[in-house]
Amino acid sequence: MTVRIYDSKQQAVVDLQPLKAGEVSMYVCGPTVQSSPHIGHVRSAVAHDLWRRWLAYRGNRVTFVRNVTDIDDKVLVNAVDEPWWALAYRIELEFTAAYRAVGVLAPTYEPRATASVTEMHALIALLIERGHAYPALDGSADVYFDVRSWEQYGALTRQSIDKMEPAADADPRGKRDPRDFALWKASKDGEPESASWESPWGAGRPGWHIECSAMSRKYLGDAFDIHGGGLDLRFPHHENELAQSAAAGLGFASVWSHNGLVNVNGEKMSKSLGNSIFAADLLSTVRPIVVRYLLAASHYRSTIDLRTEGGSLEGGSLTEAEAAFGRIEAMLERARRVGELPETDVPDAFGAAMDDDLSTPQAVAVLHDTTRAANAALDAGDSGAALALAGEALAMLRALGLDPADAVWHSGMSASSGAPQSAALTSLVETLLAERREARAAKDFAASDRIRDALAAAGILVEDGKQTTTWSIA
């Protein structure tokens, strides 16, 4: 069965035809580690993680490379009271933590730009040799890509050079055309020695785009299947990558995949508006699995408009997501009390939706339908049907990386250090519930309700089932 994917370059959904049958190579643009991760970074990572998991579910061996841009103008600028490499690594760790928290699988490899300077030099030399790049005309060590020499420049975003605005990433005096972009940037006075590498054109550091061309080639080869990233990277970053790699004679990416951006209350997140939602705040306010659910429930290409209530993350989209996902979790718990969930494949409708350009909104609808059907079967006492349906729901959750039982959601402090407290709590609650059971048996509902209210005041929800009473921390 064929997985279909939207290719940003062709602007159409196409059959994914891997270069090698049964193997898919993906290169995803990771962050420039210059400041803390926000929900947009998390969204991008989850979107590509969903792709990776689905392609693997369909039997492909996926090689997934996501880079870390650890040298860049902003890394240097933001490193005020620490070395630039310390800032870069500190921020990289924050990204790793955020990705892990929302269940993003570790890449097959995660190369840092600074570890591939040699490969960048080789690519730049190749471009000069082929007549598509030149050392700056002003005698600096800058090297530029010559956009006029590559007639397909603009192919990715369908723009013509003449209608583009000039690039501002280097002194235009050294350029043949103002739209030429830097492959190599000469070291400048005042920049740390550690941020400077020798090159055939003089000491300097990489331009922004060349690293991805060099690293994708290094780890995935001259041609690979999918190149992903945020929609905001289409231009100039991906356009320039494409130009470099294609002009160097490389096959490069077969498919370009871009995830949509995240708005907050209808506005683009930006530093000037001060409305950025940082991963650390998000993940300490809302359960990470719910964040992942929220991101997975929207199509990866659409803009997500995150609604907050009076500036608080609680009360808007995230609270709705908690309610919706909580239903599914509750059903799984109900079903597990009846028996063990069988291992099954995902339902066909779910698979068909996922195959169709990762249509997770429809796939999640199937998940909700299955949840409702499982609850109905449980209400009807049909354990066999209930377990079969719950098993299907679990298979879907696993395909989406949303299995509530997965160890990633239970890492950290809570599990171990909380164990004694949890045992003490359970003992107390069970004692109170035993008292309540007696009161109910004696039809002393006033006493019964008093106990339930007291527990509720402590944040513990008591629910009477047909046979048993369950409790949970609200």
Added chain:
RNA sequence: GGUGGGGUGGCCGAGUGGUGAGGCAACGGCCUGCAAAGCCGUGUACGCGGGUUCGAAUCCCGUCUCCACCUCCA
């Protein structure tokens, strides 16, 4: 100016010609000692104006409007 994406019920969000995806919220019912949870039911939704068609959210023409990108961006 150029390129691209939108406007769907109280809210979010799918859907490219044929019995109203799914979720959140609300209301009614079943269940319950009462609740909660669950299940069942309840909505004359497709920016506006024309057109094509037996039939349009979906196709065509016109029009209004919002957003993103055009060398910092996931």
